[in-house]
Amino acid sequence: MKQENLRLTGVERHFDEDEIIVSKTDPKGRITYANDVFLRISGYSEAGLLGQPHSIIRHPDMPRCVFALMWDTIAKGREIFAYVINRAANGDHYWVLANVTPTFNPDGTIRGYHSNRRKPRREAITAAAGLYRQLRTEEDALQNRRDGMARGTATLMDLLKSQGVDYDQFVFAL
Numbered sequence: 001m002k003q004e005n006l007r008l009t010g011v012e013r014h015f016d017e018d019e020i021i022v023s024k025t026d027p028k029g030r031i032t033y034a035n036d037v038f039l040r041i042s043g044y045s046e047a048g049l050l051g052q053p054h055s056i057i058r059h060p061d062m063p064r065c066v067f068a069l070m071w072d073t074i075a076k077g078r079e080i081f082a083y084v085i086n087r088a089a090n091g092d093h094y095w096v097l098a099n100v101t102p103t104f105n106p107d108g109t110i111r112g113y114h115s116n117r118r119k120p121r122r123e124a125i126t127a128a129a130g131l132y133r134q135l136r137t138e139e140d141a142l143q144n145r146r147d148g149m150a151r152g153t154a155t156l157m158d159l160l161k162s163q164g165v166d167y168d169q170f171v172f173a174l
């Protein structure tokens with residue numbers, strides 16, 4: 001099904017501050033593990049998730065450029081933090097602060113990725129939602145997805161430059 005056609009309920013889901021939503025993927029982003037908190041919040045069964053691309057829970061409000069930055073960073077063997085809005089199986093949504101890290105084979109190549117997600121502060125969600133709305137508007141203004149993503153990335157980089165911060169500093173100031 002095309003992402004754009006997925007049903008959304010507008011209902012937000014919550015999880016506790018001491019809970020961590022965990023998943024692991026292979027190097028291509030196919031899910032190899034999801035913990036119980038992931039299953040409960042996302043509304044998917046383990047069988048429905050394993051082997052699926054992680055974009056199965058993608059929410060259409062997420063800017064493409066954020067995932068581009070995520071993949072660019074983790075494929076280089078570095079970790080990244082990002083606020084992410086996800087779509088539950090029934091169309092509800094939930095916000096997370098994700099920390100995505102690579103795991104390595106003994107020879108140094110990337111074996112897969114691991115994401116730990118915690119409940120964000122409400123003010124951070126409000127700030128991220130506003131930023132993502134702006135980035136999506138930039139991206140959607142161009143017909144071609146690739147051009148749109150490049151424009152979103154340029155907007156994000158301009159914002160960091162104007163504030164004199166790098167991406168990590170920016171995320172933790174949200």
Ligand SMILES: Cc1cc2nc3c(=O)[nH]c(=O)nc-3n(C[C@H](O)[C@H](O)[C@H](O)COP(=O)(O)O)c2cc1C
Nearest residue numbers: 024025029054055057058059067086100113114115
């Ligand atoms: C370990 C890991 C965790 C990820 N977690 C999420 C997630 O929670 N939500 C999401 O939309 N994408 C997540 N992604 C990114 C997806 O792989 C994908 O790039 C994204 O959903 C955008 O979909 P697209 O690349 O098909 O446009 C994750 C990727 C990795 C490697």
